[in-house]
Amino acid sequence: MKNYLTLLIMAIIFSSCYNSDSNTQQKEVANITAATVDATIDKLTNMHNVADADLLARGVKHAASLWRNVDGTEAEFQAFCEAYFIADEMQKELMFNKVSRNLEILYGHFNKIILDLQRPLHEPMGDIIDIDKAFGGFSAGSHLTSDLYRNKLAFNIALNFPYYTLTEKEQNAASWSRKEWAYARMGDVFTARVPAEILQNVSEISSASEMYIANYNIYMGQLVDDDMKTYFPEDMVLLSHWNLRDEIKSHYSKGADGVQLQGMVYEVMKRIINQTIPQKVINSGEYQWNPETNQTFKDGQPVELTNEGNDRYQQIINNFHAMRQMDEFSPLNTAVKRAFAGGMEITQADAEKLFTEFMSSEELKQVGELIKKRLGRDLKPWDIWYDGFKARSSIDEDALNTITRTxxxxxxxxxxxxANLLLKLGFTKEKAQFLSDRIDVDPARGSGHAWGASMKGETAHLRTRIPDSGMDYKGYNIAIHEFGHNVEQTISLYDVDYYMLNGVPNTAFTEALAFIFQKRDLELLDMKNDNPEKDALQTLDNFWSTYEIMGVSLLDQRMWLWLYANPDATAEQLKVAVEDIAVDIWNEFYAPVFGIKDQPILAIYSHMINSPIYLSNYAFGHLIQFQVEQYLKTADFAPEVERLFKIGSITPNAWMQESLKEDISIVSIIEEAGKAAANISQ
Incomplete structure (x- = not known):
């Protein structure tokens, strides 16, 4: 209790001091003129015999773009540049190594602080109270960037390791050495000056959205039909949307009975999307609920319950306003640009063009007809999650549950x-032990996730939902996906040659390895797949999954573009817009394949709430997975996984060229899917 009160008092003092500071804070404005920039470049050029005059000029211009009146006068800026510009290459490399070490210390420890503070939110550690949420939303590192500007370290780094745009990185990719790539990545550290209070607000809003989704469970045993009949196990509790989607997938082996159960889950999804779901059936088993009629019952007697309203869309609105506050401080002046050109290093326009071309391919109709034939019925909207191409689709899930729970x-x-799982995938005993020693498994409140370390010496965390009865197959399947993330996170931290290159180009690449691991889930259960059509089926499975997630990703993109066009929208207006956009995308790209119009199903994804502008990473992840899988067919799996993921965080196309000698493309997956569908049809 003493420690708890001490932390609470410290938080209150921090808040009071911070508010006091903000009231007296001088307004920050850029104050370095072009004339001063030119004069500084001239002075440094005369002072030093540099081999790369363009780099010198770039450094001065970049530092000047970040300098504000609170940092000093123009004369002080010029004096700073004269004092701290490094012309000697050996001294520059020494500085780079020291900065890299210190950034790893800072990033690593702040990452650990966030992980530990959020444990009560992410892991089943008893009831969550308000103070857990408050600490979970607190970002100890939110002032780091601001502090590094205040003490001038940021300008020192920006001056000597300037920023390159995505276009410039792509132009230099073929000629840059690994060290030059690492220098460029250090230039990405300081590109904008976002006030600490804005970063803290983003963290708090994000944490609140995480909690909203983590507690969005549906008590399936309480779902009833018109005759008050139940269909799901009494103790089945499914998180939206992940577990609801996976429940639909699990019933493809049950024929007409499975269709009925899938239809009931789909009605639940539609109620969530349009927010007519009764508030008190969320995360509670107190009431029976008929999702088709929306009637609710208590002990078999009808009761009136209030609908959720627009809480789902208010979460999106909250994230939008929090992230929009960052716009004026960033050269990428919208959250959409920061997510795509900044984070993914692929522009939103290029992503949309690629997705729409894929979803317009004639091969989708060919595969849709094949699925229809295999099901023996017309397609239903939820068949975007058709799971019949996977080896497990013919296995009763109860049998799989028995294996995984045991x-x-x-x-x-x-x-x-x-370590044993990694040995089965072909890793050496030493490497399997090395990786497993650096990954910890934790039970999760939500569906699970992979949380990587940010410094050597810390472990990555694999979190998955494990009921008291043991891990069911759904949880196991998710866990293997997250395990793939953890393996990537560990390889790309420990095996990469420069800390500044740790990680992958964007999260689509870690999703690719996660999908590759997930696809081998039955193999890891020692269940062999001797089907001669295995390769063709795997191609079709990836192709159909890519089709599904691209529509969802396009909705996510267009929703954010709509928000920027309508920044004062209410949650009700956003709900209407999202449903309209979802239906429009469905009618354009799915109705021609499914033969059904006006379906809102694309709007069910929880990522739209708790992972803003993230979904497109999954779509690219599927494409990259396919290309990597094609390569791995003629390569040794484990050594190649190690080679690929120690390339690190260069740009996406540069990574693809270095690893596979090709760009990200939809051509091969479309062609191979067409061939596979024709072969299976025969």
Whole structure:
């Protein structure tokens, strides 16, 4: 109790001091003129015999773009540049190594602080109270960037390691050495000056959205039909949208009975999308609920319950306003640009063009007809999640649940088995042990996630939902996906040659390895797939999954573009817009394949709430997965995974060229899917 009160008092003092400072803070404005920039460049050029005059000029211009009146006068800016510009290459490399070490220390420890503060939110550690949410939303590192500007370290780094735009990186990709790439990535550290209070607000809003989704469970045993009949196990509790989607997938082996259950889950999804779901059936088993009629009951008697309203869309609005506050401080002046050109290093326009071309391909109709034939019925809207191309689709999920629950009764059992799983995938005993020692398995409140370390010496965390009865197959399947993330996170931290290149080009690349691991989930359960059509089926599975996620991703993109065009929109207006956009995308790209119009199903994804502008990473992840899988067919799996993911965080196309000697493309997956569909049809 003493420690708890001490932390609370410190938080209150921090808040009071911070508010006091903000009231007296001088307004920050840019104050370095072009004339001063030119004069500074001339002075430094005369002072030093530099081999790369363009780099010198770039450094001065970049530092000047970040300098504000609170940092000093123009004369002080010029004096700073004269004092801290490094012309000697050996001294520059020495500085680079020291900065890299210190950034790893800072990023690593702040990452650990956030992870530990959010444990009560992400792991089943008892009831969540308001103070858990407050600390979970607190970002100890939100003032780091601001502090580094205040003490001039940021300008020192920006001056000597300037920023390159995405276009410039692509132009230099073929000629840059690994060290030059690492220098360029250090230039990405300081590109904008976002006030700490804005960063803190983004963190708090994001944490609130995480909690909203983490507690969006549906008690399936309480769903009833018109005759008050129940269909799902009494103790089944499914998180939206992940577990609801996976429940639909699990019923493809059950024929007409499976269709009925899938239809009931779909009605739940539609109620969530249009926000007519009764508030008190969310995360509660107190009431029976008929999702088709929306009637609710208590002990078999009808009761009136209030609908959720627009909470789902208010979360999106909150994230939009928090992230929009960053716009004026960034050269990428919208959250959309920061997510695509900044984070993914692929422009939103290029992503949309690629997605629409893919979803317009005639091969989709060919595969849709094949699915229709295999199901023996017309397609339903939820068949965007058709799971019949996977080996497990013909296996009753109860049998799979028995295997996974026996093998993994708790998180420790999975943790103890990680090295063994890696051995099955072909990693050496030494490498399997190295990786598994740096990954910890934790039980999760939500569907699960992978949380990587940001410095050597810390472990990555694999979190997945494990009920008291043991890990069911859905949880296991997600866990193997997250395990793929953890393996990438560990390889790309420990094996990369420069800390500034740790990680992958964007999260689509870590999704690719996660998908590659997830696809081998039955193999890791020692269940062999001897089907001669295995390769063709895997191609079709990836192709159909890419089709599904591209529509969802396009909705996410267009929703954010709509928000920027309508910044004062209410949650109700956003809800209407999202449903309209979802239906429009469906009618353009899915109705021609499904033969059904006006379906809103694309709007169910929880990522739209708790992971803003993230979904497109999954779509690119599927494309990259396919290309990597094609390459791995003629390569040794484990050594190649190690080679690919220690390339690090160069730009996406540069990574693809270095690893596979090709660009990101939709051509091969479309062609191969057409061939596979024709072969399976025969």
């Amino acid at each position: 093998r993994y009764p708790n998180a420790k059992a999975l943790d103890d088995d990680l």
